[in-house]
Every structure is written in C-alpha cells, then in structure tokens.
Amino acid sequence: MKVLNENKLKSGLKIEPTHYYVRFRPKDEKERHLIVRDTTLYVYDYPLDVEIKRGGTHYHDPKIPKNEITWQYTIVPIDYEFPKVQYQKLADLYLPEYGRELTELKSARIEHFDWLKLENEALRITGNIEEKTQNESTLKSTSWRPAGNIKVFDDIIDSYSTRIKIFSHYDYFYCDTGEPVNTSDPTVEAPAEEENTGEIPEGENICARPIYNYITSSVNSHYIPLEGVEVRARRWFTTYSDITDANGNYVCNGTFDRDANYSIKWERADFDIRDGSYGQAYFNGPDMTGDWNLVIRDEGLSPKSFLFAHIFRAAYTYYYKNYLWGIKTPDERGFLEQRLHIGGRVESNFASHFFDFNVLFQSSTVLIHQNDKNSQEIFGTTIHELAHVSHWDAGGFSDINWLLDNRMTESWAEGVEAVITNDVYDTNNYGTNQNRTIASMTTDGGDFDGYTSIVWDLIDNVNQRMDLYGGNTAYVNDRVSGYTLSQIENALPSLLGSWWTWRSNLVDDNNNPTEGYVTELFQQLN
Numbered sequence: 001m002k003v004l005n006e007n008k009l010k011s012g013l014k015i016e017p018t019h020y021y022v023r024f025r026p027k028d029e030k031e032r033h034l035i036v037r038d039t040t041l042y043v044y045d046y047p048l049d050v051e052i053k054r055g056g057t058h059y060h061d062p063k064i065p066k067n068e069i070t071w072q073y074t075i076v077p078i079d080y081e082f083p084k085v086q087y088q089k090l091a092d093l094y095l096p097e098y099g100r101e102l103t104e105l106k107s108a109r110i111e112h113f114d115w116l117k118l119e120n121e122a123l124r125i126t127g128n129i130e131e132k133t134q135n136e137s138t139l140k141s142t143s144w145r146p147a148g149n150i151k152v153f154d155d156i157i158d159s160y161s162t163r164i165k166i167f168s169h170y171d172y173f174y175c176d177t178g179e180p181v182n183t184s185d186p187t188v189e190a191p192a193e194e195e196n197t198g199e200i201p202e203g204e205n206i207c208a209r210p211i212y213n214y215i216t217s218s219v220n221s222h223y224i225p226l227e228g229v230e231v232r233a234r235r236w237f238t239t240y241s242d243i244t245d246a247n248g249n250y251v252c253n254g255t256f257d258r259d260a261n262y263s264i265k266w267e268r269a270d271f272d273i274r275d276g277s278y279g280q281a282y283f284n285g286p287d288m289t290g291d292w293n294l295v296i297r298d299e300g301l302s303p304k305s306f307l308f309a310h311i312f313r314a315a316y317t318y319y320y321k322n323y324l325w326g327i328k329t330p331d332e333r334g335f336l337e338q339r340l341h342i343g344g345r346v347e348s349n350f351a352s353h354f355f356d357f358n359v360l361f362q363s364s365t366v367l368i369h370q371n372d373k374n375s376q377e378i379f380g381t382t383i384h385e386l387a388h389v390s391h392w393d394a395g396g397f398s399d400i401n402w403l404l405d406n407r408m409t410e411s412w413a414e415g416v417e418a419v420i421t422n423d424v425y426d427t428n429n430y431g432t433n434q435n436r437t438i439a440s441m442t443t444d445g446g447d448f449d450g451y452t453s454i455v456w457d458l459i460d461n462v463n464q465r466m467d468l469y470g471g472n473t474a475y476v477n478d479r480v481s482g483y484t485l486s487q488i489e490n491a492l493p494s495l496l497g498s499w500w501t502w503r504s505n506l507v508d509d510n511n512n513p514t515e516g517y518v519t520e521l522f523q524q525l526n
Helices: 002-006 031-035 103-104 112-125 302-321 357-361 375-393 399-404 407-425 438-442 455-459 464-468 483-491 499-509 517-525
Strands: 019-024 072-077 089-092 147-153 159-174 206-220 223-225 230-235 237-241 248-250 260-265 273-275 282-288 291-296 340-345 366-369
Touching: 031 072, 147 302, 159 223, 260 291, 273 302, 282 291, 291 302, 302 340, 302 375, 302 407, 340 375, 340 455, 366 375, 375 407, 407 455, 407 483, 407 499, 455 483, 455 517, 483 499, 499 517
Parallel strands: 147 291, 273 340, 340 366
Antiparallel strands: 019 072, 019 089, 147 223, 147 248, 159 206, 230 237, 230 260, 260 282
16 A cells, blocks of 8 residues: 555545455355355455466365354445454455445546556556556547346246336426326426327426336247346456346346456345355356357356356245245344355265254255256255255244154155245146145155155146046045135144144135045045
C-alpha cells in the first residue's frame, strides 16, 4: 500500500485500506456458521491470491486433516466485527468498487484511467502482471459485466419450456384510493402511448404500475437449464455473482475491466454439496472476458460435475419448491447450526444413504453414489435421502428405529421419490414399485424388504392387481386413491409411533371416500 501511495497519479489521491483479506479456521460447523451467515461475504475454500491454473472440483489445505474444516478465505470491510473464530489477516486492500469510495472515484477524485494504472502497478509489484494488460490501449478498454447461461445434460428429459417476461405498458391509478385513472374522463389527461413511461407527473396524485406479458416457448433438447445456482465471477479479491433463473440465465451484480475467473460453488443457504465426505464441491470455470455459457456433460473431465449438478437440482427442488407438494423442508441445522452436507461419489460399491450421526463428525450426512445411475436416478435417489432427512428432523424416527423396523421410513421415502421425480420428469412409472409382488416388498431379508408401494398406492387410482396383472393375487389389491403427499406426511407418527399408528392417523385426520380400504392396504404390505 505504501509503495502504491508513492506512485504519482494525476489525482494525487492517498490510498487508504477499505478491506482486509482474511482467512478463518473454524473448529466446527457452529463456528463456520458464524462466518457464512453473513450473506454479504463470498467465502472460498482456497486462497484468493494465487492463480488457478487448472480448475478442479474441490480444495482442502494439505496441512489440515481431511476430517477438519479447511481455511476459509474471504474479504471483509475494514469495520467488520470479527466473530469468535480463529482468523488471520493476510493483507490490507483498497477495493473502491465495494464501498463509498467508488462514488468518490466516479466523481473524479481519481480518474478511472488512473485507477486502472494503479491496479496495474499493484500487479506488477507483486509479480502478477499479465502480458495482455501492460499496454495503455488495453487499460482504456470498456468495462464488462459477467453473464451467461448454465445447463446440464439430462439422459431422460428431451424438451423443456422457457418463460420470458416482457414489459408491455403502465397502468395508471390514483395513489390515495387505488382507483384506476379513467382515460375517458375529459378532466383527466392520460399520457399518450408514446409517452407512457410510468413516470408520475410532478404534483399530480397519479401512480403507475408496470404490466408485463409472458412468452412461453418449448425447446427440444437434452440440455436443460440449471436453476438456482450461484455463479461467481472473481478477479483477485473482487467477486460479483448472480443466481441462475428458471432459464439458467444469470447477470452478475458488478463489472470488471479485465478478465475474471468464473466458478460455481455448489451450495445454498440450507445445503451444500461435498466432493465425497468432506471437501466442498466447486466447478472452477475459465478466466476470461465476456459471457460464460456452460454445459455440464457426463463425459470427459466433468463426470463429477454432472453428479453434483443433478444432486443440486434435487436438493433445490426439495428445499425451495416443496410447496408444490405441500411437504416440509428438511431442517438439519440443529444444535451445531450447520447446513445439510450432501456428498457425491462417482464410483463406489456402497449404496446411497443418510446417516444422521455423521453430523457429529462434520461429514456428509447424505451420500449419493452414482454407480452408473442416469440423471433421473441421481435426482430420485437424492429426493429419497432428503425425505429421510425431513422425516428424522420432524422427530419421526432415528437410526435405531430404522434398524428395528425400516418399513415405514423406507416406504415414505420411496413414495416421495416416486411422486416428485415423476412430476419433475413428466413420467408415471419411475419408482412406483407397482411391478413388485407383495412378497418381494415384505419378505424379511429380501432386496426390497420394507421398500413398499404404499405411498403411491394411497395416491393413485390404479389397482395393480386388477388393472395391471389380471387379478394375480401376488400383487397388491389397491382399492385406495385420492390422498395427497401432504396428508400422508402429516399422518407420519412421532418417534414412538408405528406402521399402524400411521394408518390410524391417516384415516382419523382426513376424509376420503376410499378410506374403508386403507386398513386392507396396510395389512397387505405389513
């Protein structure tokens, strides 16, 4: 900073620190939460003062044991109140784009060209100057805003719809009453069509509201938009970001004058995705100027990213679109104040699972093993495990209860998986278990023991014994229909409840014309 102040810029402005470059060393998830709960901070698992030569999917400081939280790097304002977490100040920074100093910069206290020369000098002093930034013609180039689109390949979906919001016009109304302005009233002079800007004439009691039209179109493609992902664009210590919309589009909240490094950190406020049990998962993109349009494929260098993307789709659906089915969201924070950790592994001989005791070891409580699963199966498996998390968090069951009798817990998770996955994929035959015999779902030691079709049977209007298998008594005689996923979830009993408590709650708490057959259905699948 001192060296830079000695440089002679035309403005003569003295450079003072505005931010600190710091790293935190949280000892547990509760301490990590004290850092990440501040949503104004961009927290990284890797240092920001080194150049990423080749993007990977995660980073963990080699000096820190894998089962401990690695250093967390971020930029904080100079007046930041540090939480009670071990930290280290790495550097003083001058970042006018992050504070009031930007206004001073734009008001000519320091000319923009001087600011670029100042940054260039800082890069030269620290040995980070890029060949293409050394000449003044490059410095005088216009700024650019990071933007683009994120898609992922889907094996099953071959078309999707996009919805675009387009401004139409303004409606005018009286501010005090809310009544619309009567344009036929000769005493009121309504704005002409070409003057319909929505601006309210000074001194008049007329307000305006924008009116939009929505255009929906269909796209035939296996590359589907990835909604809800935070895309980051970073140049050294400055980060801007945006969340992708339903079409996969994003436009970051700031501009750069030079290249920036794009990345995706697979997380939201309630969950994050791990590369295995511990390492935070990333997609580290290119260092570039201009739009970053990413397509994630299940091939080449990105099989892990394909897995992470479809795990993310499922988690985003369960957490933020659960209202479509009226079901509860998982709440795994508990006394440790941590978001849910969902691990992804491409190759493994183990089955996907949820193990709530892992929270004590700061490991992934949910692990999704791809094991040659396609996109729909990854999505469905993640939904299944999140249904377990939600059930456990609601006080419905524990690992011990599951070991004693898994029928209710697995049947509930199977049903949620089938309903949500079929709705999202616009199918009706994924994971319904209607093709399984009663014996295969109820025989002790069988591959599908406890994984019954009862949730789907309570909802659908298909009797598999009569409609699908010509009266074969090996299959369920399903004479129940019309229950909703929300009603079935609300009937789940508390910790000491049973299969039969679930049945009784369902009948007692709801009115359904087929409830007389509910006991018969539960008896068949017990």
